[in-house]
Structure formats: structure tokens, C-alpha cells
Amino acid sequence: MAEKGPRRVTSADVARASGVSRATVSYVLNNDPRQSIPPETRERVLKAVEELGYSPFSPARTLSKGQSDLILAVLPFEQVDPDLARTLKDLGTRLASHGFTLIWHVGEQSMTGRAHPAFHLTPAAILSYVDENDATAAAFLRQFNVPVIAKMSSEINRQRVGRTQVVHLAQRGVRRIVFAAPERQDVQWLAQGRLEGVRLECEKYGLEPPIVQTIPPDRAAARTSVQDALNRIDGSVGICCYNDEVAFAVLAALTDLNIKVPETVAVIGCDDIPLAQFSQPPLTTIRFDNSRSMMGLVDNILAVISGQTPTPMPADQLSIIARASA
Amino acid sequence: MAEKGPRRVTSADVARASGVSRATVSYVLNNDPRQSIPPETRERVLKAVEELGYSPFSPARTLSKGQSDLILAVLPFEQVDPDLARTLKDLGTRLASHGFTLIWHVGEQSMTGRAHPAFHLTPAAILSYVDENDATAAAFLRQFNVPVIAKMSSEINRQRVGRTQVVHLAQRGVRRIVFAAPERQDVQWLAQGRLEGVRLECEKYGLEPPIVQTIPPDRAAARTSVQDALNRIDGSVGICCYNDEVAFAVLAALTDLNIKVPETVAVIGCDDIPLAQFSQPPLTTIRFDNSRSMMGLVDNILAVISGQTPTPMPADQLSIIARASA
DNA sequence: CTGTTAGCGCGTTCAG
């Protein structure tokens, strides 16, 4: 019952201005196929809309339809990685072509009652990056009565990254693996999955279990940290980095330690960020080709919105971008 | 009039279950200070809420209040830079402590009618990254009857980046400036402002006008491009990069060309991305300290929502992070 | 076949 500044222009205003009923205005604006409005009337309505600068009030629209065309992506990350940003931007474009609007909410764990964006929003669907196994989170989301799609959920996929890294390294003659873990807390669950993949693949190849070393996001500290790890082993070493960002820190540390890459120590990252090609030496890394899974995701979102059950999503295709660091 | 799956739990359900009226339910849930509800009744209502898993339907809420507590950030960027992402995340946290929810919409120019997120949303305010001088955009947004805050708007601020870069370089003895421009289209207006600052400061210092060179985001191409620029000049050269990402490309090019940094060519970036310290050599760059302007921004958003006029925002503090590249 | 009336959806709030 608030009134802010100049009163909103409503469909009633348009109806009055064009001498028709509100229903007619609605029919014209929504191009209702079940109604045939004479072009002349239609013109009059559209003209009034234009002149008055009318635009329908979305809450009212959502209220009466019981559905909005919003898709809410809930991102519980401390930082939004460029790769994720690109992916979501792309997803948004695709959804837009189906008449949906993708919006992002970036926040802590945002699980607490009224802090959760869905409390303020009512999307047609929620795209959740929460671990699929998190039952509490799932239960919490249920209250909003909105279908939820979990992305990035599979433990298997996380492991595949680590496995792929090890395979590449092993093929290059590496016999001893270090896993360079991130310090960021929000991403530990992801790192754990990748590490597990590294472990399993080491086992499979008959390599010793990986040394796990957390790499601080600071050049001097990274140097010490890498040094520590290398002190504990010898032989031909390969470092599997949680992601490219960690890999940059590792590469800098190795440079500072005067260790030759890839001759003495090989390094492989993950994500293929745009900057990866510019490191010294250029970073060998893993790229997700999510074009396929993206299509699947769009289909799943649309399906879920219309009440169907989602089909399992195809796994992201992983490919190795072999540059000079491994 | 749609009904999806199990009907929503409404406040009427809660009222029925707890034997009170819908009004009372509302009073209890909103802790209305003008009403005194007996603790016992309050308990009963809250219990029913809990048991039924009720959560208010936000469109209805917004409809009746005429205001949502959503703040919409419209981001017309091809990519969301990590720095911007961090800033917005921070802004979101601050707004949350005032009871508002920040959401992002990332899309092309998104100016076309129904494609614009505000068409589907009705935020309490829009945070726009569109150039303040863009009258068409401003007119378009007006139709939504929602206050708009423009961020990142000042040409002066854009110029200050370029100026600061040149000052640092000149102090280090550089006599000839190259401006390394980005290829990304969405960001040209920003780059132009920074370049203009570089120009003006060169003039002020009595240096020759800067050479402008666009740096492609590809290692080999960047090398050629940097080579081109350097062929056209001699003397002690400094390269002002549009941002750190471009700077990484430039640094890689110089490495590939076997040119010493900073002895032969000095390089300075902008943004101080987390990776900046890990380049070879570590990147000298410019950091925005937006903590002050952030406070101002929060205040302005709150002011604008309650119908006041925004106060001019304090300029971002710029500081030079001097590392080894310049 | 065109256009109108009436009433829904749900939370909030005023008068009582």
C-alpha cells in the first residue's frame, strides 16, 4: 500500500486511455491467440501503452500466474571464477531464448532462513551449486515449492579431473605426484573430490600416494610451501594443481626456487583460464567442454519447470590442453 | 491461476491451523510493533508455520507493499571480471545487513524491452553500469519506475587510472609510453577513458603522445603486436596496460621477444588481480580501494530507495602496487 | 466475433 513518487501506470490507465477494458489490454499485450482483436483497437492500445510508458507490474503478473519466468542461480562461492561466470552468462543467453531470465545470487552459504534469496524472489526454478548429498540444504529449498536443479554435483566428475591430470603426468614419465590444494574454504569440497581422483589414479598406476600441500595465495609463502613438499620426495615429480590459479602460484614458486619446469618438476592445472597461456612456461591444463552438458542443463531446467522429472545430465567432456608446463 | 504440484501453503492455512485470522498471522510473522499479540497466541502461530512449512509468497508480498527488497545489478559485460565479482559480492553482503538482497543479471546490452531483467523483476533499485551519459538507456530504465544508481560512471575516474600509470612510469625514467588496449568490445569505453588519462598526463609531462596498440588475447599474436609497437619507437619505454589481463599478455610477449622487464621496457597494469603477484616479473599495477566508495554506494542505494536524492559518490582511492615490472 | 464483467491469487493493513 505504499506509494513511491509518481503513481505507477497500471493496465487500468491504459484501458481508460484507449477506451477499452483491462481485459482487452491484457489480450493485446499478451497476444492471446484465443482472442482476435481488430487491428485498429490493437493499435490504439499499443499507442496508449507507448504514450503512458506502461509496463506490467511483475509481482502482480507472477501472483496471478503462479509462476515467474525467473531462474535463480545460487552461488555459494567466495569468488566467482571467470570460467563459471562465462558458463553462466552463456546459460543465461540460452534460457533467454526460451523466455526465461537467469539471475545470480552470490553469497556465503546463504542457507539461513530469510537470508536466502528464494525467500525474496519466487523463481520458476533454482539452479543450485550445493552438493547433491547435502540433505539439509535440499530440505531447506523444498519449502519454497520450487524445482531445484543441482549442478556440479557428481563426485565422479570431480574425481575425473584428478584422474586426468595424473594420467597426463604419468604418461610424461612422472613417478611422484604432489596435489597442490587451495586455501579457499568455499571450494574445499571440490578440491577433495579432485584429490580423491588423484589418489585413485595413483593407486591404479602403482604410484605412491600423492603428497598433499596447501598453497597459500602469496608468492613468498607459496615458495616455502612448494619447497616443503619437494623436500619430502625425490624422483621425477609432477604437481597436480587444484586449479589454474593455484598453478600460477606453484609456477612462480618453482621459478623462485630455480627449479626447471617441466624438466625437474611438471605442473598441470585445471580450468584453462584465459591467462593460462601467458604463464612462464605456458600452463598445461584441463578444459571442461560444457557445451554438451549445457544443452542438457537447459533442457533439464525447462523440463523441471513444466513439472517433468529431470533426466541425468551428460558428464562434462574433459580435454587436456597441453602446453609447456607438463 | 496455475497450480503446480502440491498447492502452496498460504497464510490462510496457517491461520486455520492455529485458529486465528490471517491478519494475526501476518502481525506475528512481521513482528508488527503496532500490535500486541499475546505470547501464547504467537507461539501457536509460529508452531503452525513450522509444521506446515509455510513461507510467504514473495510476489504477493511485493504486490501489497509496492516494494520489494531486491536490488538488481545489471552487468552488460561479456565477462565478469574477478575484481568486479569481488566488489559486488561485498556489496551484496553489506546490503544484506540492511535487509536487502542483491542479485545480478549478466547479459549483452539487454536494453531491448522484454529482454531487460527489470521487466521480470521489480527491484527496489537498479544498480546500473551503463555510462551515465547514455540518455537512451536512462529513459528506458525510467519506465520501470524504479530508482537507478549509476556506478563506474565518471570519465574523470577512468582518466585517473591512466594518469596514475604514467606518473609512476615517468618517475621511473620512462620517456616513451605505449598504451596496451584490450580487444574486448564491451570494455572499450572504459579503455578509452583510461587512454585519455594517459594522453593528458603525457602532455603534462612533456612526453610524446602514447602509441596505442591493441593486444590480442593470444600469446603468439600478442608477441607480434607488442613487437609492432616497439618497432615504432625507441628510448626508455613504458607500457600502460588497460588492465592486468592485458599486462599478462604483454609480459609474455616481452619474455618471448627476449626483452628485459623492467630494464628495457617497464610494464604497469591495472586492477591488482590475485594473480598479479605471480607473473614473471611480478606485476606492478594499480589497485582500487573501493571500501570508501562502497560505503557511499550502500548509503546512496538506501537513500534512493527511501525516495531521497543520491549524494555524489566519493572517488575510488587509487594506489600503486609497486612490484618488479615497473 | 468482439469486448465486458467478475473474481481469483496472497499478504498487508485499516477500521473496528
Add this chain to the structure above:
DNA sequence: CTGAACGCGCTAACAG
């Protein structure tokens, strides 16, 4: 603490 009205767009049912 309650009944009733309100905000605004949508649409079934109905009238001209």
C-alpha cells in the same frame, strides 16, 4: 484480535 478492502494483472464466463 478480526473482517474487509486493497494492490494489479490474468482469464473464465458471459453479453452484445
